[in-house]
Amino acid sequence: MDERGSVDTPRDPVLNYIIDNPEAFAKNLAKMVEHANEALQAYAKPVQQGEIKADYSDEITEWMRTLSRVGHYWLADPKRTFEAQARLANDWMSLYSFAMRRLAGEEASPVAEPEPGDKRFRDTDWSTVQFFDFLKQAYLITTRWAEGLVQETDDLDEHTRQKAAFYVRQLSAALSPSNFVFTNPELLRETASRSGENLAKGMKMFAEDVARGQGELRLRQTDPNQFRVGENMALTPGKVIAENELCQIIQYDAATETVAKEPILIVPPWINKFYILDLNPEKSMVRWLTEQGHTVFMISWVNPDETHADKDFTEYMREGIFFGIDTALKAADADTLDTVGYCVGGTLLAVSLAYMRRMGDARVNSVTFLTAQIDFRHAGDLKLFVDKEQLEALERKMRAKGYLDGAAMASAFNMLRANDLIWPYVVNNYIKGKDPFPFDLLYWNSDSTRMPAANHAYYLRNFYLENNFAKGELIFDGVAVSPKDITIPVFNVATREDHIAPALSVFEGNGLLGGEAEFVLTGSGHIAGIVNPPARKKYQVWTGGDASGTLKHWMETAKETPGSWWPIWHEWLGAHRSGERVPGRKPGGAVFNAIEAAPGRYVRQRY
Structure with a gap:
C-alpha cells in the first residue's frame, strides 16, 4: 500500500499534476512574486540612473512591415482569404475528429507529428495524455499553416520572403506550448512535485540575469562561475x-x-x-x-x-x-x-x-x-x-x-537556432529552476565582444x-x-x-x-x-x-x-x-x- 492507494490500483495519471503540499506552493509563489519585483527593479534601474536602454523600435518596425506584406497579400483578395481560412479550418476539423475518436477509445492516426529530432515534445505525455496531444498537434498545424502562407505569398522578393519566414519561425518558437507551465506536461509535473520551488528559483535566476545584463535579459546558457580564462580555459603556455x-x-x-x-x-x-x-x-x-x-x-x-x-x-x-x-x-x-x-x-x-x-x-x-x-x-x-x-x-x-x-550579436546568432540556443535554456533556467550544465563552449559563446x-x-x-x-x-x-x-x-x-x-x-x-x-x-x-x-x-x-x-x-x-x-x-x-x-x-x-x-x-x- 502506498500513500495514494494499494499496489494493485493503477495510479491515475492526473495525480502527477496535483500539488502535494499547497502550503509550500503558496510560500513559493510568494517568493516568485518577490523575485519578480527584483527583476522589475533591475529592469528599471538603468532608466532611474539616467542611462539609455536599448531601443528595439527599429527591429519591431521591421518585423511589422515584413509580416504585414504577407498579411496584405492574403487579405487583399477575398478568394485567397477564404482559401487560407478553409485550409486551416480543415486541418482543425481533422484534429477535432481525431480527438473525438480517441475519447471514444478508437484508434486514430495523428493529424500532425513533430519533425524528427524535435526535442520539445519528447515527453511521453505529449502523446499519451489527450489534452497535451491536442495542444501539440494544434500548435504544429497552426505554425505550419503560417509558414506555408509565407512561402505561397507571390508578390514577395526572395529576401523579404526569407525575412518573413525567419520572423514566423521566431514567433513559432516563442509560442510553443513546450515553453509554458500549464501547457507542458513535464513542467507541470515538475511544478507539482516541487510545490512551485522551481518557479521561485527560476524567477530568482531571471532577476539575476536581468541585473547582470544591466536591465536587459542576459540569458545564461551555462554556469558562468565554473570557467575562468587563464585558469581553466586558454591554458597553452x-x-x-x-x-x-x-x-x-x-x-x-x-x-x-x-x-x-x-x-x-x-x-x-x-x-x-x-x-x-x-x-x-x-x-x-x-x-x-x-x-x-x-x-x-x-x-x-x-x-x-x-x-x-x-x-x-x-x-x-x-x-x-x-x-x-x-x-x-x-x-x-x-x-x-x-x-x-x-x-x-x-x-x-x-x-x-x-x-x-x-x-x-x-x-x-x-x-x-x-x-x-x-x-x-x-x-x-x-x-x-x-x-x-x-x-x-x-x-x-x-x-x-x-x-x-556584443549582446546584440550574440542574440542574432542565438536566434538562428532559437529552438536549440534560446528556449531550452529559458525553460530549464526560469521554469524548471535548474542551473544550466557547465559547458566550456557555451561559456565562450556568451563571452561576447x-x-x-x-x-x-x-x-x-x-x-x-x-x-x-x-x-x-x-x-x-x-x-x-x-x-x-x-x-x-x-x-x-x-x-x-x-x-x-x-x-x-x-x-x-x-x-x-x-x-x-x-x-x-x-x-x-x-x-x-x-x-x-x-x-x-x-x-x-x-x-x-x-x-x-x-x-x-x-x-x-x-x-x-x-x-x-x-x-x-x-x-x-x-x-x-x-x-x-x-x-x-x-x-x-x-x-x-x-x-x-x-x-x-x-x-x-x-x-
Missing part, C-alpha cells in the same frame, strides 16, 4: 610579446626541440574571442599545433569601446594583421610565415592578402581559411539582418554609441550587402582588390552544417581564388567542425573532390575520411613549406620582451 590599441600578439612556447622554419600567425574573428582555438588542453588547436612542431602566434583583439569607434577595416588590417606579421617574423627571425583566418578574421585576412599582392608584399607563404567567406551570395540566415533599411538603422545606433554591443562602428558598418555594407570583394569592386585603402589577387596556396575549410558560413558559400568563394585552392569539408558545424581534435575521433572530413562543378558534384567525387581534418592540414602545411627545421623558439626571440603571460589581459575584457 605563451607570452604576449607586443600590443597596440587594437590587439595583442601572443607567441606560444615551443613544445618540441625543433620546429618548422616558417611560423604560423592565426587571425581569429573579432566578433568572438580567440580562445575558442585554445579552449582547454584536450580541445586546443593551438596546443596541438605546437605539439606538431609549429611556432604559433595569435592575434588577440581588444574588446572595443567608444574610443575605437572610427577603427575601420583598413586599420584592422594595418594594426592587426600587418602588426601581427611584422611581429611574428621578427620574433621568429623568419622571412615568410603561414597564416590562418577564422570566420570574419578569414575575410579580413583574404582582403589583406589581396592587398599585399597588389603592393608586391610576398611575406606570406600560404593561407588556411576556416569557415571564412569571401563570396556572400549564399551567406545564410545572417543576411536576413542586412538590407538597406536595417543597415541604415543599425548604423544610426552604432554612430550614437560608437560600437555595436563589441564591434567598432566604422569597422562593422564597412563589413556589413561591403560584404553582406554589396558583395564587393567577390565582384572585384572593393576599394581597400585606395586599391581595387578581388579574390583572384590571392595566388598563394590556400587550404579552405568549410563545415557541412554551418549556418553562419554555409558550405556552399565557402565553396563558391573557393572558386574565385587566383591560385591553388584546396577545398575541404568537415562534419558538424561552425565551431564543432573546426574544434575537432584527432584524439576525439569525431565526425569526418571530405577531401579531393572535383571542384569544377557544383558542391554536390564535389561531394560525390570527394574522399571521406573518419575523424579530424587537423592531420590532413598538417600534412598539407608540410608539403607547402621549405622543410627546414630550427631550434624551438622562445617567445619574443631576441627582439621582444614579454609583456605578460598568455592569454593576456585583452581577452579578459568584459562589458
